[in-house]
Amino acid sequence: MSEALAAKAARLDAEDELAKLRDRFALETPSEGNAAVYLDGNSLGALPRNVPERLAEVVAHEWGRMRIRSWEESGWWTAPERVGDRIAPLIGAGPGRVVAGDSTSVNVFKAVVGAVRLSGGPEQDRDEVLVDATTFPTDGYIAGSAARMTGCRVRAVEPAALGEALGGRTAAVLVNHVDYRTGRLYDLPGITAAAHAAGAPIVWDLCHSAGALPVGLDEHRVEFAVGCTYKYLNGGPGAPAYLYVREDVQPAFDSPLPGWNSHADPFGMTSGYTPADGAVRGRVGTPDILSMLALEAALEVWDGVDIGAVRAKSLALTDFFLECVDAYVPGGRLSCATPAAHAERGSQIALRCDDAGEVMRGLVARGVVGDFRPPDVLRFGFTPLYTGFADTERAARVLADVLAGVPVAR
Amino acid sequence: MSEALAAKAARLDAEDELAKLRDRFALETPSEGNAAVYLDGNSLGALPRNVPERLAEVVAHEWGRMRIRSWEESGWWTAPERVGDRIAPLIGAGPGRVVAGDSTSVNVFKAVVGAVRLSGGPEQDRDEVLVDATTFPTDGYIAGSAARMTGCRVRAVEPAALGEALGGRTAAVLVNHVDYRTGRLYDLPGITAAAHAAGAPIVWDLCHSAGALPVGLDEHRVEFAVGCTYKYLNGGPGAPAYLYVREDVQPAFDSPLPGWNSHADPFGMTSGYTPADGAVRGRVGTPDILSMLALEAALEVWDGVDIGAVRAKSLALTDFFLECVDAYVPGGRLSCATPAAHAERGSQIALRCDDAGEVMRGLVARGVVGDFRPPDVLRFGFTPLYTGFADTERAARVLADVLAGVPVAR
Structure with a gap:
């Protein structure tokens, strides 16, 4: 046998x-x-062979010798969008919709608050944030905070029961594409369509699906998505996460973390906040360049795949x-x-x-x-x-x- | 001459x-x-000589060979507190009060929301967040969001006029220790005491002072402080920022970003959120390990200084x-x-x-x-x-x- x-x-x-x-x-x-047989790439992806040399160059040359000039001349400043555009085709997104940075948890906060505000929220009698009951814990905790800070409440719902739970009070829906514990894949097209039928924007957490299967964010008209890059995307331990915002939703995206990196003119250093257009609006503070450029190199393993x-x-x-x-x-x-x-x-x-x-x-x-x-x-x-x-x-x-x-x- | x-x-x-x-x-x-004469260490500190070798080891050995085991066996999981404790003596903080992670902007959000909640906020008729009018822009933008999401409003005040502006309506005060533009150092002991006399907690932004001068957070009973680590602390481009929470304030610190890393039992994966005690409560998502461990190595230049x-x-x-x-x-x-x-x-x-x-x-x-x-x-x-x-x-x-x-x- x-x-x-x-x-x-x-x-x-x-x-x-x-x-x-x-x-x-x-x-x-x-x-x-x-x-070893390494079957834990769904927790931490293996090291792409090209990363060590690239990271050594970033440290020794770009930081060590170019120093401050690298923000412009080595392309550090635009890395979050550039890395976002490298992730985009893996999750069915066109260019300019994805930005890399922060942790998944922080991006869940941006996305859930953004979704509630997009729906009109409690002022439009939409005061329920639906979260799949089998969610990875941090999504539920962060959704709880997002709900509390926008005058909503969280309702945990078994994914199979989401259809019944959706309605005129739904301000936002947060669902994990793949259950981290059981590996069950949820029906992204069907659940997204049901949320839309109820007039509610949806946030998908792609941590356990991106890089393992097609996602189709643009095709299914998902409003927001978040994910990490250290599992099937092999970006390294705690590598920057990402935020997707649907193109036509971007002008209305009202981030709860409007850091200076998301300003239309960040180096104008003005006291008033004017958000940038496009995916950049999802940025917050200065990006973690060492981790970001290790991730950028790691994504080269997807060339031609x-x-x-x-x-x-x-x-x-x-x-x-x-x-x-x-x-x-x-x-x-x-x-x-x-x-x-x-x-x-x-x-x-x-x-x-x-x-x-x-x-x-x-x-x-x-x-x-x-x-x-x-x-x-x-x-x-x-x-x-x-x-x-x-x-x-x-x-x-x-x-x-x-x-x-x-x-x-x- | x-x-x-x-x-x-x-x-x-x-x-x-x-x-x-x-x-x-x-x-x-x-x-x-x-x-070159490098006089831009207040924007990006120079590369400490020991960082390249340490980072190469982290990538090739800890990620490349140990992989998932490194979270425990290489001490990755506890790095944010360990790095925090290395920063602590440079800013006059005892151990267990500082945690590294996220960007300064994200930490400003945690700290300002935390301060408003500590004051009682609008329910106690404290609905003003005072921000120094000469602040680095991101602090003002983020304070604006924190105020909006806690039912407060932001009032920009010239630092010299803070004494007059403080009062029974003050929910929180956010001040930059050193003005990023002029290099002016503000009176941390005096302004902190004035805030306390008005019953308001204070948040200090130490980006332009930590590593350049003594700060004395514990001594002056500052409630919250934040700062970056890529200026005078030489942690590398976009290196993780940090959050200080005064020891006796920690049990009441109610973070707006309660990610799973701040849970009392993160690997219990429970659906209910129970915050951890101590500095760990300031954590959010999975830490950026490559940047974090480069920062940890960089902080060794302070040994004996x-x-x-x-x-x-x-x-x-x-x-x-x-x-x-x-x-x-x-x-x-x-x-x-x-x-x-x-x-x-x-x-x-x-x-x-x-x-x-x-x-x-x-x-x-x-x-x-x-x-x-x-x-x-x-x-x-x-x-x-x-x-x-x-x-x-x-x-x-x-x-x-x-x-x-x-x-x-x-």
Whole structure:
């Protein structure tokens, strides 16, 4: 059984047109000897090979020798828009709609407040911010603050029940495109259309979908989107996040963080605030240049890569992982929290068992790196740019070994 | 005349106990041949020599090989507090009161909203946020948003008139410790005491004072302070800013940006928000690790440095610069916007002339790097850790040459 699946993995790897992209990353030789199988790219993407040299140049030359002149001559000042435009095609956005900077949490605040103000808010009797009940915690916390500061209240709603919850009181909707815990993919076109039918703008959190599957922000007329860049976009630990604002919404976008970088004439240093046009309006303070330019270099791994092909491989990888787990792990030992239907699956597999924390420690000790999310979830992220089918088969095999050797808790 | 001042510069450099610190930075040989005189450390500090190697290790080893394990094993998760504690002694703060992260603008928002809430705000009839009228623009813009979102209004007040403006309606006060344009130092102890006498909490912006002079936050019982780290702290372009919250105020600090990093149990991933105790409460989202750890390395240049000695040298440098300018530049060609009194002077000299933009271009072309602030200000920042007296004499001499050769505008 193991031999048949290993042979299948070898065949799938040989047929994989994206396999060569792995060379763009600083990773050990795949699936040989004790090399790690890194299935945590949904938490921190691997290091693109070109980043160290580029960052060394930024530090030694641009900061060390050019110093202040680099803000203009090395293009530092415009990096947030330039990086935004590099992210844009990966999430279905045209140029001039995305700006990089700040953390995802800070961008959630900008977007939710922006959405409430766009809707008219409490003055138009729209005083409810709907948040998916399964959200990543920070989205809920920040939405709570945004609601409090705009005279609204937050209502947590199961995504399946959003349709019923939407209505004339809805000021804004905040939904995670892929559930960070289960890997469930939500219906962005359908939920966006439902929000619009209720007259409400929507904010999508793309942290767990950008770089793993097509998003189609412009096509589906999403008002706002946010996301991080350190997962499937491989931008580095805590790399700058991004904010998308739909083109026709930009002139009305009223940011709660109108820092001087978003001013129409930032170096005019005037005491009155006049917002810039376009994506720049989403900027706040001076951008973190070292992290920003590391991210810019990291995004070069996407040159010539079709996100549709990435999605196809992602589904093939997660299908194959489930096939291997089914074959290797005795029935009943694990349950799968990730939907079987492709239309409802992101690029990770979440498996549940009571002793998940202990199992993950065993996996990591054996070189298979996923992560544990309380109370009972083993998360395995599949990054099509550098994860192969042999990696996937090996991960399932090691998982079965660990499960066989680890005593069940309680 | 020039020879006498050059000789004086040589003597002052020889007597300067901080002169050896220049070796901690990647700078050209001072004041020889065509080496630049860098007087823009009040905009972007020079590169500390140890940063490139440390950052290369973070990228190649901690991100590239350790990957996700570095959040715990390389101490990434706790870096914001650790870096905060390194900044703390430079601004007169005990440990556990400062946290690094986000931009100055974002921290101004946290601090001003936090201060308004601490005062009781409009519910206690405190609905005015006083901002110094000469503030760096972003502080005013962000204070305007903070006021709008807490039911207050902003009142811009000349710092000299703050005493009269303070009263029972004051919800918060935001003042820049050093005016970014003129280099004027404001009376932190006196203004803070006046705010407290009116029952109002105060926020100090330390961007242009931290690392150049003693601040004394704890001593003067300042509630909140913010600052950047890329000027006199040499943390790198757009390096993370910081937030100080007075120890006894921390339990009541109600942040408008309650991201998951500020949660008492961030990895519990609970839907309810419970703020952490201490400085951690000022965190928001995932910290920018590359920039943060470059900053941490950069702060090592302060090891064994007494901020009192830095202040003494700073005043000696600016005094000497004024002496040289007086000697070299014909009377009436420039006016000095920076106060003569030491108690009112930061670590920069601002000289005014109608053609300041053109003059600064001429200076930069001749290797003397300051900056221009509209409409008519030449700014020269003096960083005692790496600026010497010979640099200073040369800058004044080149300034005189440029002024002699550049036709006066209009």
